[in-house]
Amino acid sequence: MTSQSPEARRRGFIKSPFDFAGGLFLLFLAAVGLAGGFNLPTGTLSGIGSGLMPRVVSILVAAFGVFLIIQALLVEGDRLERWHVRGPVFILGSALVFALLIRGSTLSFGGFAGIPLLATVHIPPLGLIVAGPLCVVVCAYADKDTRLLEIVVFAVVMTLICGFMFKEMLNLPIPFDPAGLIPDAINNAYAGVKWAIGQAFGFVKNLFVS
Amino acid sequence: MFDYLAKFTTDLAGNLTFGMGVALSVRNIALCFIGCLVGTLIGVLPGVGPIATITMLLPITFGIDPTGALIMLAGIYYGAQYGGSTTSILVNIPGEATSVVTTLDGHQMAKQGRAGVALGIAAIGSFIAGCVSTLVIAALAAPLTAVALQFGPADYFSLMVLGLMFAVVLARGSVPKAMAVILVGILLSTVGTDLESGEERLTFGWTEISDGLDVAVLAMGMFGFAEILRNLETTQARDIVHGAIGNLLPNRQDFKQSNGPIWRGTLVGAILGLLPGNGAVLGPFASYTLEKKLAKDPSRFGRGAIEGVAGPESANNAGAQTAFIPLLTLGIPPNAVMALMVGAMQIHGIVPGPQIMTKQPHLFWGMIASMWIGNLMLLIINLPLIGLWVRFLKVPYRLMFPAIILLCCIGIYSVNNSPIDVIMTAGFGLFGYALVKYGFEPAPLLLGFVLGRLMEEKLRQALVISRGSFITFIERPLSGCLLLLALILVIIAVLPAIRQSREEVFAEAD
Numbered sequence: 001m002t003s004q005s006p007e008a009r010r011r012g013f014i015k016s017p018f019d020f021a022g023g024l025f026l027l028f029l030a031a032v033g034l035a036g037g038f039n040l041p042t043g044t045l046s047g048i049g050s051g052l053m054p055r056v057v058s059i060l061v062a063a064f065g066v067f068l069i070i071q072a073l074l075v076e077g078d079r080l081e082r083w084h085v086r087g088p089v090f091i092l093g094s095a096l097v098f099a100l101l102i103r104g105s106t107l108s109f110g111g112f113a114g115i116p117l118l119a120t121v122h123i124p125p126l127g128l129i130v131a132g133p134l135c136v137v138v139c140a141y142a143d144k145d146t147r148l149l150e151i152v153v154f155a156v157v158m159t160l161i162c163g164f165m166f167k168e169m170l171n172l173p174i175p176f177d178p179a180g181l182i183p184d185a186i187n188n189a190y191a192g193v194k195w196a197i198g199q200a201f202g203f204v205k206n207l208f209v210s
Numbered sequence: 211m212f213d214y215l216a217k218f219t220t221d222l223a224g225n226l227t228f229g230m231g232v233a234l235s236v237r238n239i240a241l242c243f244i245g246c247l248v249g250t251l252i253g254v255l256p257g258v259g260p261i262a263t264i265t266m267l268l269p270i271t272f273g274i275d276p277t278g279a280l281i282m283l284a285g286i287y288y289g290a291q292y293g294g295s296t297t298s299i300l301v302n303i304p305g306e307a308t309s310v311v312t313t314l315d316g317h318q319m320a321k322q323g324r325a326g327v328a329l330g331i332a333a334i335g336s337f338i339a340g341c342v343s344t345l346v347i348a349a350l351a352a353p354l355t356a357v358a359l360q361f362g363p364a365d366y367f368s369l370m371v372l373g374l375m376f377a378v379v380l381a382r383g384s385v386p387k388a389m390a391v392i393l394v395g396i397l398l399s400t401v402g403t404d405l406e407s408g409e410e411r412l413t414f415g416w417t418e419i420s421d422g423l424d425v426a427v428l429a430m431g432m433f434g435f436a437e438i439l440r441n442l443e444t445t446q447a448r449d450i451v452h453g454a455i456g457n458l459l460p461n462r463q464d465f466k467q468s469n470g471p472i473w474r475g476t477l478v479g480a481i482l483g484l485l486p487g488n489g490a491v492l493g494p495f496a497s498y499t500l501e502k503k504l505a506k507d508p509s510r511f512g513r514g515a516i517e518g519v520a521g522p523e524s525a526n527n528a529g530a531q532t533a534f535i536p537l538l539t540l541g542i543p544p545n546a547v548m549a550l551m552v553g554a555m556q557i558h559g560i561v562p563g564p565q566i567m568t569k570q571p572h573l574f575w576g577m578i579a580s581m582w583i584g585n586l587m588l589l590i591i592n593l594p595l596i597g598l599w600v601r602f603l604k605v606p607y608r609l610m611f612p613a614i615i616l617l618c619c620i621g622i623y624s625v626n627n628s629p630i631d632v633i634m635t636a637g638f639g640l641f642g643y644a645l646v647k648y649g650f651e652p653a654p655l656l657l658g659f660v661l662g663r664l665m666e667e668k669l670r671q672a673l674v675i676s677r678g679s680f681i682t683f684i685e686r687p688l689s690g691c692l693l694l695l696a697l698i699l700v701i702i703a704v705l706p707a708i709r710q711s712r713e714e715v716f717a718e719a720d
Contacts, residue, residue: 057397086442128620
C-alpha cells in the first residue's frame with residue numbers, strides 16, 4: 001500500500017490523499033446517518049429505541065473516518081485515483097431514461113427548498129419498446145468507440161429479444177407497448193403466427209395423447 | 211458410537227434419496243438445466259460475476275414454486291462460477307473474482323495449445339469438488355441445524371459479530387477500511403421503518419424507501435453498474451486464444467498430476483467456503499499457494515502447470531457450495547451471493563434458518579440433491595458448448611455492456627415493478643464506484659447490510675430478555691465463546707505478521 005516513489009514523498013501535509021479522501025467520505029456518510037436519525041428516541045437498554053442503532057453505528061463510522069484521516073497525515077500512501085466523467089454520466093443517464101419512460105412519469109422542476117415550481121413535464125408511459133432502445137443507445141456512449149448505426153440496430157434487436165423473453169416466455173408484467181406505437185399490421189401478424197404455432201403444438205400434442 | 215455412526219449414515223442416505231426424488235422430477239431437472247445453462251452463459255461474459263448474474267436473473271424465477279426457484283438460482287450461481295473459469299482460460303480475463311488465479315496457468319496452457327485440457331481438468335476438478343461438498347453439506351446440515359435450534363438471540367448476535375470479524379480478516383486491503391465498510395453496510399440496513407416502533411429511520415421523508423432498501427437494488431448497483439463503470443476505465447486487452455482448443459480430455463499424465471491438487475483444493479475450498487466474508491474467494495488463492503509450495507519444481511507455475519488449474523478450480527467450486535451451509539442451517543448468509551439468496555428466498559416467502567430443514571424438508575434436501583445433479587449437468591453440457599462460449603467472448607465489450615445494462619434495468623424493474631428502484635440502483639452504482647475509488651471493498655458492505663437488520667433484531671431481543679444487561683452476551687457460554695473468538699480474530703487481523711501472510715496469499719494474483 002505504501003508506495004515510496006519520489007513524487008509521493010514530495011507531497012506536503014497530507015501524506016496519503018487516497019486514505020484522506022476515504023476518511024472524508026466516511027465522515028460524510030456518518031453525518032448523513034446522524035442527520036437522518038437525530039430525532040429518533042434512543043430508548044433504554046432494556047427497551048432499545050429506534051434511534052440507538054443508527055446513532056451508534058454512525059459514530060463508529062465517523063471514528064473510522066477520523067482514524068483514516070489521521071493515518072493519512074502520518075503515513076505515506078497512494079494518491080487519489082482519477083474519477084472518470086463520461087462513464088458514470090452515460091451509464092447512470094441510461095438507467096434514468098429507462099426509469100422515466102418505462103411507465104411514464106411526471107417531472108417537476110423547482111417546487112422544493114423555496115424555489116417556485118418552474119415547470120412540470122409529463123412523460124406518457126411508453127413501455128419497453130421505447131425505453132429499451134433508448135437505454136441501450138444512451139449507455140453505449142459511455143464508450144467512445146461506439147458507432148451509431150451499429151448500436152441502433154443492436155438496441156432494437158436486444159429490445160425485441162428481451163421483450164419476447166420477459167413478456168412472452170416469463171409473463172412478467174413489464175409494459176411493452178402501452179402507447180400502441182407498433183403498427184396494427186405487425187401486431188396482427190405476430191398474433192397470427194403465435195396462434196398458428198399454438199395450433200401446431202396442440203396438434204402434435206394431441207397425436208401423442210390420443 | 212458405532213450405533214450412532216450407523217444411524218447417521220442411514221439418515222444421510224435416506225435424506226439424500228428423498229432429495230433426489232424431489233430434484234429428479236422432470237420439472238426440477240429442467241429448471242436446474244436452465245439455471246446452469248443461463249448461469250454459465252452470463253458467467254462467461256467478463257465483468258459479470260455471480261452477484262450481478264443472480265440479481266439480473268432473479269425475475270425469471272418469479273413464476274416458479276419456491277423449491278424450483280431455489281434449484282434454478284443455485285444452478286445459476288454455480289453455473290456462473292463455471293463460466294468464469296472458461297473466460298479465465300480462454301481470454302486471460304477472470305470471469306469473476308474467484309477465477310483470478312486460474313488465469314495464471316490456465317491461459318498459459320491455452321497459449322500452448324492445451325486450452326481443451328485446461329477446460330477439461332477445470333470441469334472434472336469442479337465436478338469432484340461439487341460431489342464432495344454436496345456430501346459435506348448433507349452431512350453437516352442435520353447436526354448444525356440441531357445446534358442452531360438451541361441458539362438464543364444473544365448467541366445469534368455474537369455469531370454474527372464473529373461472522374463479520376471473519377469478513378474483515380479475509381477481506382483484501384486495509385483492515386480499518388474493511389471494518390468501516392461493514393459498519394456503513396449496517397448503517398444502510400437501518401434505513402426504513404423500524405419494525406418495533408414503526409418510526410421512519412434515515413428516510414429523510416422519502417416514502418419510496420420507507421420499506422427499507424432492497425438487497426437486490428444494492429447488490430445490482432454495487433456489483434452490476436459499478437463493475438461496468440470500472441471496466442470502462444481500463445481498456446482490457448482481450449487476449450482470446452486463436453486456433454484450436456485441442457483435445458478436451460486430459461491424458462494419463464495430466465490426471466496423475468492433477469489428482470492430488472483436486473482433492474487438496476476441494477478440502478481447502480470447502481473449509482474456507484464455510485467461513486463468512488471472502489472465504490469462497492480466498493479458497494482458490496490458498497489452493498494455488500499450497501500447490502506451489504508442495505510442487506517439486508515451483509518454477510513451472512505461471513507457465514502452464516496443470517496443478518495450478520486443477521487445485522484452484524476445485525477449491526472454487528467446493529467453496530461456492532459449502533457457502534450454502536451457514537445459510538441453510540443457521541439462516542446467516544456468509545457472503546454477498548448468499549445474501550442475495552436470502553433476498554430471493556424472501557421473495558418466495560421462505561425465511562432462511564434452521565426451521566427450513568424441519569418444516570420444508572423437500573425444499574432443503576431437493577436443493578442439496580439438485581446441486582449434485584447440476585454439477586453433473588455442467589460437466590456434460592459445458593464441454594461440448596465451449597465453441598459457443600468462445601463465440602460469445604468474441605462479442606466486443608462496446609456491445610456487451612449496453613446489453614448487460616438493459617438486462618439489469620429490466621431485472622431490477624421487475625423485482626418490484628418500480629421505476630424508482632432502477633434510479634436507486636443507478637445511484638448505488640455511483641456509490642459503489644466511489645467506494646472503490648476510495649479503496650473500500652463493496653462485498654463486506656453487502657454482508658453488513660444483510661446481517662445488520664438481523665443483528666439489531668437479535669440485540670434488542672437479547673437485551674429485553676436480560677432486562678438491559680450486556681452481561682448476557684458474556685454469561686451465556688455459547689455467546690461468550692463466540693465473542694472471545696471474534697476478539698481473537700480482531701487481534702489476529704491487526705497483527706503485522708498475519709497481515710503479511712494474508713497479503714502474500716493474494717499477491718499470487720499480481
